[in-house]
Amino acid sequence: xxxxxxxxxxxxxxxxxxxxxxxxxxxxxxxxxxxxxxxxxxxxxxxxxxxxxxxxxxxxxxxxxxxxxxxxxxxxxxxxxxxxxxxxxxxxxxxxxxxxxxxxxxxxxxxxxxxxxxxxxxxxxxxxxxxxxxxxxxxxxxxxxxxxxxxxxxxxxxxxxxxxxxxxxxxxxxxxxxxxx
Amino acid sequence: xxxxxxxxxxxxxxxxxxxxxxxxxxxxxxxxxxxxxxxxxxxxxxxxxxxxxxxxxxxxxxxxxxxxxxxxxxxxxxxxxxxxxxxxxxxxxxxxxxxxxxxxxxxxxxxxxxxxxxxxxxxxxxxxxxxxxxxxxxxxxxxxxxxxxxxxxxxxxxxxxxxxxxxxxxxxxxxxxxxxx
Numbered sequence: 001x002x003x004x005x006x007x008x009x010x011x012x013x014x015x016x017x018x019x020x021x022x023x024x025x026x027x028x029x030x031x032x033x034x035x036x037x038x039x040x041x042x043x044x045x046x047x048x049x050x051x052x053x054x055x056x057x058x059x060x061x062x063x064x065x066x067x068x069x070x071x072x073x074x075x076x077x078x079x080x081x082x083x084x085x086x087x088x089x090x091x092x093x094x095x096x097x098x099x100x101x102x103x104x105x106x107x108x109x110x111x112x113x114x115x116x117x118x119x120x121x122x123x124x125x126x127x128x129x130x131x132x133x134x135x136x137x138x139x140x141x142x143x144x145x146x147x148x149x150x151x152x153x154x155x156x157x158x159x160x161x162x163x164x165x166x167x168x169x170x171x172x173x174x175x176x177x178x179x180x181x
Numbered sequence: 182x183x184x185x186x187x188x189x190x191x192x193x194x195x196x197x198x199x200x201x202x203x204x205x206x207x208x209x210x211x212x213x214x215x216x217x218x219x220x221x222x223x224x225x226x227x228x229x230x231x232x233x234x235x236x237x238x239x240x241x242x243x244x245x246x247x248x249x250x251x252x253x254x255x256x257x258x259x260x261x262x263x264x265x266x267x268x269x270x271x272x273x274x275x276x277x278x279x280x281x282x283x284x285x286x287x288x289x290x291x292x293x294x295x296x297x298x299x300x301x302x303x304x305x306x307x308x309x310x311x312x313x314x315x316x317x318x319x320x321x322x323x324x325x326x327x328x329x330x331x332x333x334x335x336x337x338x339x340x341x342x343x344x345x346x347x348x349x350x351x352x353x354x355x356x357x358x359x360x361x362x
Contacts, residue, residue, distance in 0.1 A: 028219050028221075028222070038209050038331065040209075040326075040329045040330070040331040041209070041331045041332070043329060044329060044331065044343060044345060047343070048344075048345075048349070051352070055352075145221075148221045148224060148225060149221070150219065150221040150222040150225065151222070162225060162228070163229075164225060164229075167348050168229070171232070171236075
């Protein structure tokens, strides 16, 4: 919800790159979100998120169930690479899941988002199911893993520096700006 | 290294409470630091720490080996509860391990710290080995766990709000100040 404002004010460009967390978690031995695996830490993480969103006046509703399968959302984002609605779609997926309590594993929710953005939902959903898009998403996920990404959101600067988490967004943008200097 | 300056400037008091991470990690199924268990995440955490210390001009040297057994250091801190050297000792344990590359599992390093602080090292080390101190440290560790603590540093405000990590220090102090207001 903050990335564009922070990037714009620093005059730094952003390229959204969807990937799947599932395979990346699996490589760490996790079959679900670490929020669920580690009880105390998970309870804390939700509370932390709640406090941060309250401070920033960003709507927050704890998703139920959590995590939700993001495969369709990620494929749709991949299908929309380069399209005018792509970035807004990526943001909307997070907003509806974490701010509005809607389920991103429900195809009709994804279709609603596309319709609200004025994108040709039916054509996009068909493209999202194609082998081309599936393979592209798999390759992007492998590249994320190869860059050392282990969670989301992650930010990678043009010189390959990795920053993880909302609380490192400002540091990532500052780094990118300094190096672009 | 920052806690006293941040707390002082907000006029918030700090009480250092040593506990052992080992039993808390064990309860999460870890037999060493998660820095070591999760390779990508561990590599990132060290880099993150390096960047943060560089930004703040705080000396940093990655400890080797890591983690180091903190039992003696924690017992000495426990033995010093209420003493004038206690807080400075707690800070020094972190400074020597993470800033100077010295080993806190070496009794002579702990003795050096006490001597530098003008504390009666021999008496303190004897007290640190007593059953009274051992049991107190165990009780404090159990209380940390009961408060939902799963890592260090953690900050607990008087109204029981938990904050975890250097990057939540400012939020914790702000919370304590607001509630005290």
